[in-house]
Amino acid sequence: MSPDGPHAGAVCVDVGSVWTKAVLVQPDGGLAGFAAHLTTPADVLAGVDAAVRAVTAPGGSGSPDLLACSSAGGGLRLAVVGTEKLSSTEAGHRVARSAGSHVVHVHGGPLEAADVRALRGSRPGVVLLIGGPDGDDPRVLLHNAAQLARARVRYPIVLAGNTEARAAALSVLRSTSRTVVACDNVLARAGELAPEPARAAVASVFARHVLGARGPGAAPRFRRMARLMTPDAVGRAATVLAKLVGTGTLVVDIGCAMTDVHLAPVGGRPAVGAHCTIEGDLGLRCAAAGVLLEGQAEGIVDPVEADLLGPIVERMSTETGSVPRGPGGAAEDRRIAALAAVIAVRRHLRSLGDLAVAPNIGLVVFTGGVFRQRDPAGLAALIATLRADSMLAPVLADSRVVVDADFTVAPAGLLAEDGRGEAAEALLMDHLLG
Incomplete structure (x- = not known):
């Protein structure tokens, strides 16, 4: 079938870590229904099928195609094993940032049996194994590699330690069939962190993890169905929006377990897509504690509000x-x-470098389930918070800000990825930009 040739309608499904959302889209891009169901972790297909039934039942005509994306895995839990606790903690947080992950455990020094049990208890999705600066004694790194090789753990390991010991550590880990991604040392020189190579390695693990549903309830049908992770679908929609409005477009997708941001420049090619950062420690439910913690660190939550928000975030x-x-x-x-x-x-x-040279941002879009709360005054206050921020105000002063109250962004990305560009554009024009 050629792009934008004859199509049936489509049910666009976004399987989140907490909620599964389904949107029924007509062949011409018209929005015909919305339904949501709690994601069912033991058998993810149960929640998907329930949402699809709910959104298609009212129409009762035709047999729409099913397009799906998933972020059911949520943020990636990162454990750090290093030679010293303080530097390992800082390295772990720097590596996790914008790579869809968050730090759940840090160990410094030689691993012993009790330390391995504590590591397992933190339920990580990936382990970052680091050592000291290049040229330092590599014995702790090699000891820890051997402990992880022998331990009853099967998490992927990102090896970002001493250059001189990397080959030996890699050999030890792979001798017991561990999954290992090796990259440059994050602490190559004393006092200097270089997180980018390890961050890219963690992001590659996240891309496999975020689709979720890896247990016995996953089933081949779900793996065939959800081939696109939700941030990719949102990023694809960002490029469509940039084309429609003729200006740089910033899309902020706030979920229960993570928040991703996409910047699509004018004329961005779909094959290249939007610049994307994914924050695995920021979210509306599972990651709400990270929002409060980072809000205080960034200086946008004062002590009084922190005390007020504490019980709310815990709940x-x-x-x-x-x-x-x-x-x-x-x-x-x-x-x-x-x-x-x-x-x-x-x-x-910040990931773009100098804010003064950030691409022209003419449109900002908020998307996510929270924005289906149709309270104009409340949403206006949320937008005002973004505009009033001391760091963001100069960059976004002339930007138009819109809210995706009809939940169209991820579905539009799915449609565009499936070759239904005209339907994607019509959906966004009618229900977001109109």
């Missing part, structure tokens, strides 16, 4: 499937979303 982190039951709960959601957006956009722009 959000434990009651991940909850929905607001009144205006107060909705306002709490929007405040955490606003903080997550500011922090994530700050990080994204």
Whole structure:
């Protein structure tokens, strides 16, 4: 079938870590329905099928195609094993930033049996194994590599230690069939961190992890169905938006477990896509604690508000499937979303280098389930928070800001990726830009 040739309608499904969302889109890009169901981790297809049934039942005509993306795995849990606790902690947080992961455990020094048990107890999705600067004694790194090789752990390992000992450590780990990604030392020189190579390695692990559903309930059907991770679908939509509005477009997608930011320049080619950063420590439920912690570190949450938000964040982190039951709960959601957006956009722009040379951003889009709360005053306050931020205000002063209240961004990305560019453009024009 040629791009934009005859198509049936489509059910566009986004399988999140907490909620599975389904949108029914007509062949011409018209929005015909929305449904959501709690994601079902034991058998992810149960939640997908329930959402699809709910969104297609009212129409009852035709047999729409099914297009799906997934971020069911949520943020990637990163454990760090190094030679010294302080430097390992700093290295871990720098590597995790914008790579879809967050630090859940740090160990410094030689691993012993109890330390391996503590590592396993933190339930990491990946282990970052580092040593000291190049030229330092590599014995601790080699000891830790041997311990991980013998331990009952099967997590992927990113090896970013001493250059001189890398080959030996790699050989030890692979001797017991561990999955290892080797990269340059994050601490090649004393006092200097170089996180980029390890960050790229962790991001590659995240790309496999985020699709989720790897247990017995995954089934081949889900693996065939959800070939695109949600951030890729959102990034694809960002390039469509940039084409439609003729200016740089910034899309902020706030989920329960992570927040991703995409910047598509004018004329961005789909094959290249938008510049993307994914924050695995910022989210509306599972990662709400990270929002509060980083909000204080960034200086945008003062001690008084931190005390007020503490119990709210604790509840959000434990009651991940909850929905607001009144205006107060909705306002709490929007405040955490606003903080997550500011922090994530700050990080994204820093990743570009000098803010003064950031591409012209004429459009900013907020998307995510929280924005289906149709409270104009509340959403205006959220937008005002972004515009008033001291770091972001100069960059976004002339930007138009819109909210994806109909949940069209990820579906538009799925449509565009499937060769339905005209339907994707019509969906965005009618329900986001109109």
